[in-house]
Amino acid sequence: MFPGEIDEQPVTHLERIGEVFARFGADTQDSGNISYGVQVGPERYFFKTAGVASDTEPYLDFEARQELLRNAARLAESVLHPAMPTFHGVIESPGGPVLVYEWREGELLYAAGDQPDDPTSAPQRFKALPVDELVAALDQLFDLHADLAKAGWVTGDFYDGALIYNFSERQLTVMDLDSYRPGPYRNDMGRMFGSSRFMAPEEFSLGAPIDDRTTAFVMARTALVFLSDGTLDPTACRAIAPQYAVLQEATTTRFPSYAAFYDAWRAAS
Numbered sequence: 439m440f441p442g443e444i445d446e447q448p449v450t451h452l453e454r455i456g457e458v459f460a461r462f463g464a465d466t467q468d469s470g471n472i473s474y475g476v477q478v479g480p481e482r483y484f485f486k487t488a489g490v491a492s493d494t495e496p497y498l499d500f501e502a503r504q505e506l507l508r509n510a511a512r513l514a515e516s517v518l519h520p521a522m523p524t525f526h527g528v529i530e531s532p533g534g535p536v537l538v539y540e541w542r543e544g545e546l547l548y549a550a551g552d553q554p555d556d557p558t559s560a561p562q563r564f565k566a567l568p569v570d571e572l573v574a575a576l577d578q579l580f581d582l583h584a585d586l587a588k589a590g591w592v593t594g595d596f597y598d599g600a601l602i603y604n605f606s607e608r609q610l611t612v613m614d615l616d617s618y619r620p621g622p623y624r625n626d627m628g629r630m631f632g633s634s635r636f637m638a639p640e641e642f643s644l645g646a647p648i649d650d651r652t653t654a655f656v657m658a659r660t661a662l663v664f665l666s667d668g669t670l671d672p673t674a675c676r677a678i679a680p681q682y683a684v685l686q687e688a689t690t691t692r693f694p695s696y697a698a699f700y701d702a703w704r705a706a707s
């Protein structure tokens with residue numbers, strides 16, 4: 439459907455094949471990547487690029503940004519799940535790889551710095567949903583991670599900025615899992631990338647093993663952020679008691695695997 443290779447810069451190509459209706463660049467992203475929402479005929483797509491080679495402001499240089507996108511492409515090729523946008527492949531260009539995804543409507547469940555408690559913000563409206571609807575969205579997130587864990591993918595840099603919720607369709611979309619890694623790995627940074635609200639202790643400890651037990655912790659933290667106030671205060675948590683018990687175990691004594699966490703979560707629900 440899309441060419442495997444183009445000989446012009448991504449944005450030039452995209453403006454020629456369709457209507458660019460959204461751009462995610464340095465004004466909103468600190469990744470250095472530049473992405474586009476493009477209407478091509480009747481369909482909308484999300485195109486992701488490693489941005490401008492001369493942009494050395496981001497933590498990762500252009501080479502490393504391209505490698506991360508190739509990693510994201512491998513992840514998208516290895517797991518098909520309704521919570522992830524359909525992946526349409528990679529276009530090779532003079533500006534590096536261009537990843538092509540389905541465009542997903544919805545609102546980002548991450549409120550940028552200024553007003554985290556604004557009740558009209560998407561994350562606050564998500565938190566205020568009827569608890570059954572909220573749990574159904576988390577079930578989608580957890581089910582996706584069961585497939586990712588089975589395929590050997592381990593969490594990295596997961597946070598609420600990877601979640602889009604479509605409030606009218608009640609559909610959760612998970613994107614930007616570019617920093618997930620194949621198989622267990624060792625903490626090679628000390629404090630890994632990420633938002634501390636979601637991170638496991640091993641993500642702060644140089645040399646510590648990071649594996650699907652880490653993924654279980656991060657997913658349980660995600661549930662505590664949305665179903666509670668981000669703490670283990672049982673009175674703040676909207677989950678039923680057996681679900682709360684699973685989230686508590688996942689973030690204290692821990693589960694031995696992601697599968698064990700997910701089985702316990704389903705048994706509790």
Ligand SMILES: Nc1ncnc2c1ncn2[C@@H]1O[C@H](COP(=O)(O)OP(=O)(O)O)[C@@H](O)[C@H]1O
Nearest residue numbers: 462467469471484523539540541542546613614
């Ligand atoms: N498939 C998609 N459909 C619609 N919007 C998307 C999609 N994927 C990402 N986005 C939006 O684009 C933004 C940037 O994409 P992201 O993958 O997070 O790039 P970056 O690597 O720059 O963080 C996201 O914050 C989200 O709002």
Ligand SMILES: [Mg+2]
Nearest residue numbers: 469599600614
């Ligand atoms: Mg992002």
